Amino acid sequence: MAKRSSVKSASKKAKSRKSLPKKARRSAAKAAPRKGQAKASGKNAGKAGKWVYAFGGGKAEGRSGMKDLLGGKGANLAEMANLGLPVPPGFTITTGVCTYYYANSNKYPKELKAQVEAALARVGKITGKAFGDAKNPLLVSVRSGARASMPGMMDTVLNLGLNDRTVEALAAKSGDRRFAYDSYRRFITMYSDVVLGVGHDHFEELLDHHKEQKGYANDTDLTADDWAELVVRYKKRVQDERGKPFPQDPHEQLWGAIGAVFGSWMNQRAITYRRLHSIPESWGTAVNVQAMVFGNMGETSATGVAFTRNPSTGEKKLYGEFLINAQGEDVVAGIRTPQEISEDARKEAGSDKPSMEQALPAAYKELTRIYNLLERHYRDMQDLEFTVEQGKLWMLQTRSGKRTAKAALRIAVELASEKLITKNEAVLRVDPASLDQLLHPTIDPKAERKIVATGLPASPGAATGEIVFTADEATQLKADGRKVILVRVETSPEDIHGMHAAEGILTTRGGMTSHAAVVARGMGKPCVSGAGSIRVDTAGRTMTVAGQQFKQGDYITVDGSTGQVLAGKVDMVEPQLSGEFATLIGWADSVRKLGVRANADTPADARAAVRFGAEGIGLCRTEHMFFDEERIQAVREMILANDSEARRAALAKILPMQRGDFVELFEIMAGRPVTIRLLDPPLHEFLPHGDKEIAEVAAAMGADPRRLKDRAEELAEFNPMLGFRGCRIAIAYPEIAEMQARAIFEAAVEAAKRTGKPVVPEVMVPLIATKAELDLVKARIDDAAKAVKKETGAKLNYQVGTMIELPRASLMAGEIAESAEFFSFGTNDLTQTTFGISRDDAASFLGTYTARGILPGDPFVSIDPEGVGELVRIGVERGRKVRPKLKVGICGEHGGDPASVAFCHRTDLDYVSCSPFRVPIARLAAAQAALGEDAASQA
């Protein structure tokens, strides 16, 4: 199944890729459309000494392929300018300046000042304005723009260039003094907050006080004079707070804002976001300085965001929101409820507010032209930001739009059907991990739905959990193993860790493009946003809706696909997969080289495995079968037995049940390979603990509680993970392995008879450290096979192999492969022993480790390619050297993690095995790994 190239060359490849953390590679790959990325592969496309790239007036110095240097926003603004689209002119200060700034004690390159001045002059020339000019002042926005999108993480300043003089010029020029002073007070608020460290609460306080005095209810009640008066108070408050006046020099303002944006690269939110998304600090951010256009210049002005296709469903229809007479941030902030863009959408939503198509028909037409052009140009669904200033449309941003997994699938498949991209590109377009969203349970249609509120269906899937009201509490309860729903009025970047910890998110404010909605979709978590009927009392830790009060700890369920909020726990059902899902996974299957199996212990698991397209069972853990209520007593009798004979008697009771398990599994798998692992856990796991339980069990068994307790104590271990388990049990009590082998072989004969398909069981011996161990256990298995063959007269093919889950097994893989017909890397245990970290105890420090960057991520989630990975490579190489046809797989939980699947592909494994629900993820990830390697080998 897997392509065989020499392990050495695979490992070389792995090394050459090592410089970027794996997740970063993934997000980089996702963030940029493929074509753009290919262009950018020349790394740093900047010229030496060139720190500023201009755009606007129908052309630009940059282009979309220069994301590394210009950031995503800057590169795409340049690209749009080059396409001749209406982009307010401006310039981008490169990420190189950010890097330089941090490497040189917060100093700028010496050439920078002159380059900024020149670029500013160019903008003035295009706009016919001049920075700081008392008649026709140029106003600019200053925005961050990193290589990867980091929504809301860094700071932005709008309306920069306003001062006591230019505000009057703006008033005169626009003929709207109220607009001018409103803009000035917005600028003072933003600038003071972002650059001067004087928080916006100061200004809100002054505003509230003013409104109270005047008896105003809304901001719209304030007149031009009110704003002008407030501007005076605002400036005084700044003076009082910082001991210096608010800067009147636009150049001072500009450099202050530039410094603040670079500074925001290192703020706590940005650091957290980078950690969560594995974005290297070294990337830095660019700064975009752009001429202001105003969406708040009256009723013919507007601002909006749009997706070229529906980001939730993938439907090919423009999807977006806009606000008349508003500035850009107003839409995203979710403070006012926005209007629909097209008439169709307005009708569908049943809104009575006019659509953009109605209200601003010319601008709408232009937007339609542009979005079609951009989608064809970028060959992907775009996320657009625009402003209409007095009827004229200006494009402020375009980028590959974030989307739900469901939408990603549909868009990828449809773009391929439209021949905009190839099938392979479509396969590469969908983040395998995001499929998890589609595979999550949804609410059982038969379940009673105690609907208490309905909000927006912001992120699909459903989840049940205890209510928590703060991100910190979410994190704490999650650490205790509890499932929570995070309930907030609205979320902000400060809540990210809590959203991570929660099963689902519920907000009472904000739209489909609010922070909560965007982030939840990215995380693949169910989210209901804008459920306005709910009143949240965060301090009191309650929420009230329709007279019903919910306290912290009460259970609720959110259905992110319908927007419903339900009281209590609700039954869930398994997901139904769309046609696009099958299509895309089919394309993936045709290119992947890795096999994909499932870990399945029960008939239910096995059925799910088959349904999700598993090509076999890579790990059937037989101990789970031992815990069955009917059986545990016989298991305990076996453990209490004083000799081999008594053990055999107890095992004889288990044999028919165990055989029954296997017959059913083999029947379901219908000839697909099934790897069955012999009993692995320490025996004490099967015995009761605590005097009370011991007494109960002893009574039920008719056993002496003293004897039971003694045996439990005898078997107790200091480090059970490193104790008497795995093949060590099979060696001490070979009867157990014999019984299991017999059950497997008898079942294989029986199932083959019933299904007519030959069953070739793969018997797997766990925790091997030496070849001698395997040989001893293998001899017992072979004996059982011989006996069953003789008794039944049936043909019986089988394989005996081993888990490779100890460092020594990897190192001795050559010797072990002399006896083992297959290897299955147990990367859970291999990670525990290689790192010396007990998974059960790691919570106390592993969080700190990933938070502080000591480890790039949880090595139990994504395989550590350096340490654990090297042992896997060594094991594969040495094993195959001795037995070239050795079948090699992985059955740790890493088998369903896309980065780990890519590792397995590079390491030439034959297959991965993961939980049934992650099988589609593994199939897609395996395809992407194969395509990635093809691309690399062509390069």
Added chain:
Amino acid sequence: MAKRSSVKSASKKAKSRKSLPKKARRSAAKAAPRKGQAKASGKNAGKAGKWVYAFGGGKAEGRSGMKDLLGGKGANLAEMANLGLPVPPGFTITTGVCTYYYANSNKYPKELKAQVEAALARVGKITGKAFGDAKNPLLVSVRSGARASMPGMMDTVLNLGLNDRTVEALAAKSGDRRFAYDSYRRFITMYSDVVLGVGHDHFEELLDHHKEQKGYANDTDLTADDWAELVVRYKKRVQDERGKPFPQDPHEQLWGAIGAVFGSWMNQRAITYRRLHSIPESWGTAVNVQAMVFGNMGETSATGVAFTRNPSTGEKKLYGEFLINAQGEDVVAGIRTPQEISEDARKEAGSDKPSMEQALPAAYKELTRIYNLLERHYRDMQDLEFTVEQGKLWMLQTRSGKRTAKAALRIAVELASEKLITKNEAVLRVDPASLDQLLHPTIDPKAERKIVATGLPASPGAATGEIVFTADEATQLKADGRKVILVRVETSPEDIHGMHAAEGILTTRGGMTSHAAVVARGMGKPCVSGAGSIRVDTAGRTMTVAGQQFKQGDYITVDGSTGQVLAGKVDMVEPQLSGEFATLIGWADSVRKLGVRANADTPADARAAVRFGAEGIGLCRTEHMFFDEERIQAVREMILANDSEARRAALAKILPMQRGDFVELFEIMAGRPVTIRLLDPPLHEFLPHGDKEIAEVAAAMGADPRRLKDRAEELAEFNPMLGFRGCRIAIAYPEIAEMQARAIFEAAVEAAKRTGKPVVPEVMVPLIATKAELDLVKARIDDAAKAVKKETGAKLNYQVGTMIELPRASLMAGEIAESAEFFSFGTNDLTQTTFGISRDDAASFLGTYTARGILPGDPFVSIDPEGVGELVRIGVERGRKVRPKLKVGICGEHGGDPASVAFCHRTDLDYVSCSPFRVPIARLAAAQAALGEDAASQA
């Protein structure tokens, strides 16, 4: 210190040596004198198709270098024959026949029969006798003889060739019919037991019955007719038991005996012995067939054993025992108390029985000539067996004599002084592990000695333990961690496992060359033999002496250096080392390349380390200092602290004490390097367990017991070995590392001031898995150093390094070496993680593993060169690649194990560190490793 060759070449060497288990290599090296071994190095010196090698009549076909083919006994008989010494003629059937026999379903090579017949004819020709001849019959002994000495493990038949006709010829020829029939009945007894499977109890029963009937007290009371009558009954019993008569055909007898000897290679005793001594089954045994000479042919006949030097003290004086009118096995069996050989020895022993010098002066003179010749020839102390037949001395065996460590030292040093061997040869002559005997405690001279009995000082050293009466019980109690003294009437090969388990051995019968004495000396265990005043009731589990009864479980002490048996436990003192010890270790030091340090946590340890010649401290475990009664309270306060501030307050109390520890250590070590490891164990180890203890501790601390319990539960771990420990603590609570670093640096400054010698502390960070961990902790250490430098104005040199004790650390050694200035391999933990075996829990299966050969030995005792060893090699190689001058040591308990020391030498480590008492062992082992490598590189 260590010679640097490329790690690759060292690892190649390791591989080429891999074919023999390490212990086997060692015993092979010990068993043969160097010269002989060098000759034998051509491996199998036998000619194809030649299965029989003759000797006698002044020449031989074999020689001493052919041990692999002829076994030790056969090779040395040939050598003595070639030297012209009086050896009864005979021949050796090679080990090749044994190998052939087992490889070909117990069939002999086809050429064998004819070759045996020819050799037998040659013996007849030399002796003038003929096999089976009715007039002048040739009688032979048939003895096993393996490559390595396996005393008493395999079977022997004497007087073979006797039958109803030849017994009369022997009577006529010897003129002693009683001798002839005594010999015949001995032959029937031995042959039936060994070859026919009719046990000797049958014959003892008949003998006892006869003596009872006749009213005889002793065997000597029996007349010729009595023996003749018994022979008839013996033969009838054989007929009854096996349904076939006792074989009368001498040829049938011979082939029966040969088959029995080969068969005995696979008996349980032999298998156990081989396992204990790591002798490969593939070696096989030779069979020696030799003309009988009779030590029991009257008062001018005798049999004896002698050592050319005293095997207990090494004194250069013939040392031995003989019995007049006895057959060889009588001396070794310890049934009759033997006589001294020289007059000097007789006087010294105060014996009133005549010495050999008196009784058989001519034979004594001849023996003196021969033993001097043999010692010069073999250049080593020899262990001789001889028989005097009617005044004529015959040599039956010579071999390198087993000796105590004390004797080995003295003999090696004296042989070198006598220029018989070189100093380097002397260094190679002493088994490093045996030095342990000399380093064992002896009874405190000031202790009260409640002497209850005195036996022979059979093996030096003293030991205290609970009395056990069977080997099985010794093993069981040992497994429970108890110390036992094995008390037996006499020991036999069946008792070996019990002797291994016991601290010391006491027998009530047998001499200095009895089984118990020989085996105990070999094991380095204290042994008192032949304490005849003690009556043992094994069934009743008691022993009685002078009216005092001791039960199983009562404590006794044996002093193997004086032969005393003491009641109860007795205080011990540390050993005094002889001048030879210092001389030999001095020679060793001049050739070894590995440094040797000690693991020392306390001033007492450090003083012992210096006394035993440690060149520094390789591991100072600071946690032991935390357990001090005065300190543990502050430690607990620290653990209970809610924040960094409270932790610092508690740590401030510990700082001066910790500093004091280090000052003292540095003073004792007087400028030698000291490696101090930061706190390593999980914090819960410092907290009380159980409600009662918690309540007590809480009361003493004035703390809330609930809080104490909560914290203990919070810190409890499933797998503490893989938990929150090592650098993980230093990262979570950097205050602890800071305090320790400060204590170390302040102490270094203080001690340098006091001693005038600069102290360069080596600060070691435990349990590193990633470079980032080390960097974080190192930053704290460096900060503390800076602060102390600033505060004291003193110069301060130090190094920061790390334990390499996790597989990942070995694999990432290159990266880690960027920050680490030294590595110390913690092979205890590295073995636990590489094998996935918890040392604390391994007892339940590790015994089975070594017993069944799944592992060659306990990997916690002797390093696993394949798995763990490869990780060490990888770590060294990658670390040195990045930092060529990286100092690399080992501080696991392997540091004091000779095979592991040899591994460390091969792997180019700079030093090993071990417990102070094992420092001399490591020094000697390091020298042998260096000499071994030189020899190998010259070859």
